[in-house]
Amino acid sequence: MRRLRHLSVLAAVTALLALPVQGQAQAQTQTASLGRTYHVAPWGSENAHGSAQRPLRTIGDCLSRVRPGDTCLIHRGTYREQVNPPSGTKDAPITVAAYGDGPVTVDGTEPVTGWKDAGGGLVAAETDLPLALDFNAVFLDGDRAAEGRWPNSGPDPLNTTWAEADATSTDQHVDDTDLPDADWTGATMHLWAGSNPWAQQTGTVTAAAPGKLDFKGGTYRCPPLCMGNQNYRNYYLVGSKVALDQPGEWYYDKTARRLYMVPPKDGIAGHTVTAKHRLWGVDLSGSSYVTVRGLNLWGTSLRTGEDSTGVTVDRLRATYISEFSTLPMPPDSDLAIPPFEGHIVASRILDSGVQILGTGNTLKNSEISRSAGNGVLLRGTGNTVTNNYIHDVGWMGSYTPGIEINGNGHTITHNTVRRTGRASIDTAWQLNGTEFPDNRIAYNDLSEAMRTSRDGSPFYVCCSLNGTGTSIDHNTSHDADGQVGFYVDNYSGYFKLHHNVAWNTGARGTFFNGHTGPSIANEDHNSSYGVGINGNSVLLSGATDASGSYISNIIGPRPISATQAGDPLPVVRSNLISEQPGYKDAVNGELWLTAGSPAIDAGEPIDGITTDVRGAGPDQGAYEYGAPIWSTGCDLPGCQQRVRHGTWTATASDGTVASAATDGDLNTRWTAASPQSPGQFLTVDLGEAKTFGRLSLDAGRDTSGQPYGFSVAVSRDGTHWSEPLARVSGRSFTQDAVFPRQTTARYLKITLTASGPVPWVVNDLRLYGDGPDSATTLQAERATVVRGVRHGTAATGVLGSGDWLGFRAVNLAGDRLTVRAASSCARTCSLHLRLDAPDGPLLGVVPVRGGGDGKWQEQSVRLKREVTGSHDLYLVAEGGRRVAALDWLTIRP
Template sequence: MTVDGTEPVTGWKDAGDGLVAADTDLPPDPDFNAVFLDNARAQEGRWPNSGPDPLNTTWAEADPTSTDQHIDDTDLADAGWTGATVHLWAGSNPWAQQTGTVTTTGPGKLDFKGGNYRCPPLCMGNQNYRNYYLVGSKAALDRPGEWYYDETAHRLYMVPPKGGMAGHTVTAKHRLWGVDLSKSSYVTVRGLNLWGTSLRTGDSSKGVVVDRLRATYISEFSTLPMPPDSDLAIPPFEGHIVASRILDSGVQILGTGNTLKNSEISQSAGDGVLLRGTGNTVTNNYIHDVGWMGSYTPGIEVNGNGHTVTHNTIRRTGRASIDTAWQLNGTEFHDNRIAYNDMSEAMRTSRDGSPFYVCCSLNGTGTSIDHNTAHDADGQVGFYVDNYSGHFRLHHNVAWNTGTRGTFFNGHTGPSLANEDHNSSYGMGINGNSVLLSGATDASGSYISNIIGPKPISATQTGDPLPVVRSNLISDKPGYTDAVNGELWLTAGSPAIDAGETIDGITTDVRGAGPDQGAYEYGAPIWSTGCNLPGCVQRVRHGTWTATASDGTDAAAVTDGDINTRWTAASPQSPVQSLTVDLGEPRAFGRLSLDAGRDTVGQPYGFSVSVSRDGTHWGEPLARVSGRSFTQDAVFPRQTTARYLRITLTASGPVPWVVNDLRLYGDGPDASTTLQAEQATVVRGVERGTAATGVLGSGDRVGFRAVNIDGGRLTVRSASSCPRTCSIQLRLDAPDGPLVAVVLLRGDSGGEWRERTVSLKRDVSGTHDLYLVAKGGRQVTALDWLTIESPASQE
């Protein structure tokens, strides 16, 4: 069943100047209007034009002569911009975006009112960042599918598709809350689809269960106003602009003892999920493509006490993946559990922040932030406890490719009391500190131990008792399995094994002479993060990739897997400049992410992506991207398999283009990555745990949907005490489908975890469902993980 929050718009007539118009009443507040053309989000008319992905925003750049309420831009079209909304991402360090209203315009300039809170660092002017765009003006309509709503005349204008409106369907949003449970308790909603609308419970709701929800295009808005005083828990001041729209967007789980689980939530200008109240649960959800308007609206906003937020995959967010809003929650935030979440591709529209972000003046007593992964983010930190917050206990977290730091406790000229980080692992793509506690006037009771990281740990030595920093391993060779792919578990001979200290409540699964340093205990099953729904695992395993630049410069930084290294072209951007990437072997992918780093110059002004199987014969480009986003995504119309890809510039630019990192994503999991058994999308006859499964009996199975395979060798990590010959069968597409491998288990591991590798009966390629089926007895084996690789990739 689908609840559709939109209504058809009909009666289109010619409106002159290449436009059509229809008289229609849209919702009373025009800030929340949304229009869809042929069941896809139509873009509000804007200048400069941008692509269809709101997280790949194209920005105009104001001239340095601009001031805090004035923009000079020689490229600005001379048009009727008065009354338009100006969207700003500007300042010396713009950690949030703002909007204002254009008051006067002239050739190459405009004045506006609003925005510019705390100038600097959040203002237009002669600043490091001078980004802006314009919406809300009929003058911006210049591309098919763009729309503008005249709220006075109640008329919707659109640039029609090529060939006119015949055969096309237009709908417009009419309902903010397609499912409103704000006055309900003890209700179960299961298997519902939402389109162009959202769901909420209320402050008095209890015992509501939302299961298997699929919600798409849940929230849309075009302005970022200051939250009303009634929404703020502490006296308002203009810095609270960052909290704009937190309370009026997203799927909202409010009240006490309510649950959101097993759901996919995507496409929101604001929150993915708002969690408020006490004792609510958000678990096993896939949340993505949210928060593109650039305030502090995250994938999951956590306010209140006693909540459980676990096993969620949160990907592609404008700012944080998981966030707390201190302005709305006051200083009360305790006894929350945030664990086993995977957070990636965060901070797409901000520079100062992190996938996991706490702010500010919060007392996190009783709160545990543990067993989470943060990676491939465009901010500066993996886990960030900001501005005077204290009593947060972090442990067994993992971060890589998060920029400057792994974890940051920021006292910021105030107290940072009793914050802890234990047994966390930090990998490549961190170039400042693995853990930093700085700026604190009082850091009493802070404690950092059993950390593995590539960079030093530093803690301001203030307080009584002074911060403790000990039993940590700082090394660029700590014995990780595969740092480039974020597999930061230990290999035999690692100096971290048995080298940690005992921490009550933290080092509870010790194997050997003592606790290990880092997030994974050697010899124990490997815990994993994120959900087990389709789409939760997409990143293509990074192999021995190489890049060649058309200008002959050394392009090794493009494919080294480190977000902090950079390739820079030899000359300003011009069409036909290119990078050619050899993936070493054919890989299946449907999206390319090109990361140009965190500064303000060097993003490509436009590029195309072509692929080849042999490096000689190239087809037509599969994707074209325009604009100047800090990270740009080329999305292909279908998943493709190729060994080579070529990125070719299609536009000129005043400075050389740069690339810090290149990542690929598929439509499903990559079999050459480590497929964790507890993340299987099908489980039969056995319980899954936070690491591995229980013991499978004969006929029990785990399965993975739509896996991308290109290989001939299977490796399985399992623990078997089978008293006679047992086996694990690998079958394709069904539990009784083609048998491609048998792993014999002869009980010789004695219940200890062991890796076994066998060749497949034939090489397998393409997309298949995979099933591991146990055979041979009542207790065959427990499963930890599996991979399928080509023999060459293991050499």
């Protein structure tokens, strides 16, 4: 399987997450005064002293010796062991850190060898996999190998392929004329089915006949969640040897302790197979006051415990952290709410993800990716999750999100959460209970959520929760396949939302769902909603009691509505409903105001919310005109990927008008003129050359119009086309074409390669690159590296001469630099744009001189030449002790 390079950003992240040797040496000097420092290296020995010259061989050797205040410095290499640090103390923590001479990987897998021919085109190896059968994972040549399944799917589990049962199916029974004739008894049935299937379920096949299956499982609650003659009848089968039919697929016979595999086309010789052996590569469940820094995890995860405190996990890079193939009902012992059938949605939340449990623990500056379940599980009190990149998680389709939050007093800020099966951020009341006080969820960027479902949102909390003291503010939610940007569901109350931004989220921006019950004292203030919302900007509906609810200072394209029930009645006022509110660039999510906007000074004062007023009164919307533009998400490599949408056009081979495919609005749709057949195509003109590595074809909430197969070719001139750079099959709601490398082109051609019974549809096309697009607004506070100033929530501090900030791996195509800066420089000062290094080639100089008022001003200059390709960019201050503070910059043609 080809690894999704655009999502892992391997080289850049490895460089960032591993401290340089110089930095590690400094850390060693600083910790030496507190305790002893031991070195660990694969070339060490068990009887060594642990010095740099005579290192220990395993991390376990080191941890058996450390005492509070000691440090284990781990040299480059792969360590196939479970790391169980003892506790330090508050004043003398124990540190386990990468030395900085290369990647340090704690590997949860073990090699599988001794492969022999097993007949029928299979090979097999005798091996004892110690995990529960449905937690097994196998890797082929360093990539996830798929468990044998029908129908076959591609390598990306978030681009899954479903079978569709015939309408004659009934509860716990499937009729499907396409089902291969085989003995499927004992296979796992995975289904996404019902009238409105808001979660997925699994069961076990109990009988099979040609074109028929009986199965037992799920919640037996039909509708909405079971098979039968429903709107949705999607399923697939895994866990059966008869499903093995394509290279890399595997099946494990636990009774015989034998692993079967379809070998690669050139045979198994020369290939490496490993299988998962350890759920927790770093197990801190019994530890407190430990710092873990700069480690990589592969095929395993990390957890703290309910009693852990003072643990810091910094610069972790964890890949393929959790795998499972079934979704059982959570045991009653795990539930905070009396059990009932609907609790199936909480399946595997407590079994998966990087787990930060306990009190006062921190996960920061880390990349967490590729999980069947959670990205991060957060439980307890007063923990912090900040500046992390979390992606490609939750593909099994339960309510496992990018970040699952249980407990109170947590801080979840500046995280980028992308490509999740359901929500980006979620709270499961079944496990949390109804009390959810004093949590801060802010400055997070949530996108590409709801890849395996529909009834949900990037931000989702449920049910009957009391959110007193909890603030959801300054978050962005966009480009998601659910129904809402921010969703407070089923009887929950006392949630305060403000200064949030949503676009391309379906029917609504924010939804407070009373659902025939109370929705008390929920608030939304100063939020901005953009394109791709076709129902309500904000909706509070179905409430029997909405007392104290308050919605104000909102900008949105669609009406705001609130159930008028309660005492006092909900307040809805001081809002601007307009499709032309004066946004900077609505299609690209730049929902800040421009001069002349009717929202300027048109808001009402709200205690604790409108705190940075500039002008005669507060502005409506999320951004105060004249103030620095705050940003969301992390500042690690990979956190900025979406290519700026310009004046894109599309031409269809059948002559239909295809403008809806490229207008940047998720709710508009192009539909082909006839059922799918090979050779039908869309040609897309981007208007200018762009650099990208992935194309997303989004069919919105449609369930039948996805292409059954397509390829993507590119061209610089619209005449000479490349060979197909990506081929995609399957029928997932949003399909991703991943290219083998970054590509620069102006034109794309999407060509169907398979037939289908209905016309194909496209609601939205999006492009993503390895690194930010310089044509987008590069926010200064999201610079990858800085010197002389600190990151803030908006803009930088004042740069002095010689200070700089840098953006790694920016995709460039332009010759005009624009900066927004505020200067009080009394003489001639300037900002120098340099390529690849702070002292690299000079591309342009922006003179800055303040007028004493410190106002933010935009200024543009032509560069010395047009710059293209991927480069590091540095903006260096020159000319004085206080040159300028920087808000943002762009480079465009």
